[in-house]
Amino acid sequence: MTLKNTPERWGAVSQAFHWLVVLLILAVATVGLVMDELPRTPKYFWVYTAHKSLGITVLALMLLRLAWRLYAGAAPPLPGTPRWQRAVASATHWALYVLALAMPLSGWLYDSASGLRPFRWFGLFTMPKLTGPNEWLADRARDAHELLFLLLVALVVLHAAAALWHHLIVRDETLARMLPRRRTRTPEPEDPDHDA
Secondary structure, three states: OOOOOOOOOOOHHHHHHHHHHHHHHHHHHHHHHHHOOOOOOHHHHHHHHHHHHHHHHHHHHHHHHHHHHHHHOOOOOOOOOOHHHHHHHHHHHHHHHHHHHHHHHHHHHHHHHOOOOOOEEOOOEEOOOOOOOOHHHHHHHHHHHHHHHHHHHHHHHHHHHHHHHHHHHHOOOOOHHHOOOOOOOOOOOOOOOOOO
């Protein structure tokens, strides 16, 4: 498999970015949904910091992923794909990029404007504040964070449903192009003396 994207499929780097970001977004969303139910114990603050650290990781990976896409290009739609499907797919991909960048940024802004002490990214280094304490800005950033989450969930469901539709109904290579190729085993040559 090549590192760069080709006209036939997404390369190894794009695939790695795609699936790693998917896993991290699932993790950060799960933590975000359950942390409000936790009692305010030291464990809560550890979980809250993990949520923020995962979010910053998603932001960094999305910036790298966007840079890679601008460098390596994108695998074009399969031949014969209707123009309207190409337009919807392109708009959906770019909307997912924007939301996956805006979500962690809005969370970081909310954290900064809330006046909380700076958090340490996975305990390794302190994240800078984007702004000073500002209650109005913190409220707007929190509302934006929640709305962006709902939009991201809706688009991810649409994206996954379209991929499954292509895979199970249309039976084309749309989804398979984003999956690692399975190595095909070459049959061993028959031994001419085996039957003798």
